[in-house]
Amino acid sequence: xxxxxxxxxxxxxxxxxxxxxxxxxxxxxxxxxxxxxxxxxxxxxxxxxxxxxxxxxxxxxxxxxxxxxxxxxxxxxxxxxxxxxxxxxxxxxxxxxxxxxxxxxxxxxxxxxxx
Amino acid sequence: xxxxxxxxxxxxxxxxxxxxxxxxxxxxxxxxxxxxxxxxxxxxxxxxxxxxxxxxxxxxxxxxxxxxxxxxxxxxxxxxxxxxxxxxxxxxxxxxxxxxxxxxxxxxxxxxxx
Numbered sequence: 001x002x003x004x005x006x007x008x009x010x011x012x013x014x015x016x017x018x019x020x021x022x023x024x025x026x027x028x029x030x031x032x033x034x035x036x037x038x039x040x041x042x043x044x045x046x047x048x049x050x051x052x053x054x055x056x057x058x059x060x061x062x063x064x065x066x067x068x069x070x071x072x073x074x075x076x077x078x079x080x081x082x083x084x085x086x087x088x089x090x091x092x093x094x095x096x097x098x099x100x101x102x103x104x105x106x107x108x109x110x111x112x113x114x115x
Numbered sequence: 116x117x118x119x120x121x122x123x124x125x126x127x128x129x130x131x132x133x134x135x136x137x138x139x140x141x142x143x144x145x146x147x148x149x150x151x152x153x154x155x156x157x158x159x160x161x162x163x164x165x166x167x168x169x170x171x172x173x174x175x176x177x178x179x180x181x182x183x184x185x186x187x188x189x190x191x192x193x194x195x196x197x198x199x200x201x202x203x204x205x206x207x208x209x210x211x212x213x214x215x216x217x218x219x220x221x222x223x224x225x226x227x228x229x
Contacts, residue, residue, distance in 0.1 A: 040124065040221065042221035103161060103164055108158045
């Protein structure tokens with residue numbers, strides 16, 4: 001049981017390049033999330049998927065797209081990377097259910113640098 | 116808008132001293148409350164959670180937190196700090212009313228001095 005896995009762990013991009021961050025969970029969770037973490041800013045939600053087939057914008061969605069490929073996988077795409085997207089990206093999942101405790105489980109993160 | 120406030124972006128304590136990390140939330144309904152810990156270069160790990168079963172919640176590594184509805188607070192404490200407690204701590208809240216993601220505070224970095 002690996003929990004939440006993310007690939008790659010590190011990535012360096014040049015401005016304008018594109019890339020996809022991959023996330024997978026093996027806990028049969030309904031909901032998945034993408035966050036970015038920057039110094040002094042805490043975690044900011046980029047996009048989330050409450051259930052397979054749905055996605056919603058979070059606090060900072062500009063410059064990103066997501067795909068909920070299936071129940072296990074949720075990818076984050078940067079179409080044209082900018083230096084402002086230099087950050088650590090975390091994927092999380094939760095067994096989201098109405099009226100229940102939607103505790104989130106986090107992956108180890110992807111450290112992205114855009115030059 | 117619902118929010119979570121962590122007072123103090125950086126807290127420094129001596130080894131063996133009391134650890135107190137503060138968290139306040141804004142809410143019109145009773146929430147679910149969480150504390151997460153992040154060690155350097157790692158993801159977030161659940162420390163403890165409040166789900167209305169008891170107001171004093173015990174977590175891993177000797178940490179505990181008390182839910183005080185009248186103060187809208189959920190402060191994290193540990194009686195005696197250990198060097199290994201040095202990490203960043205995040206308070207998070209979710210509300211029963213909808214399928215909304217957790218709202219995180221901005222985090223408090225705990226330093227432990229020998």
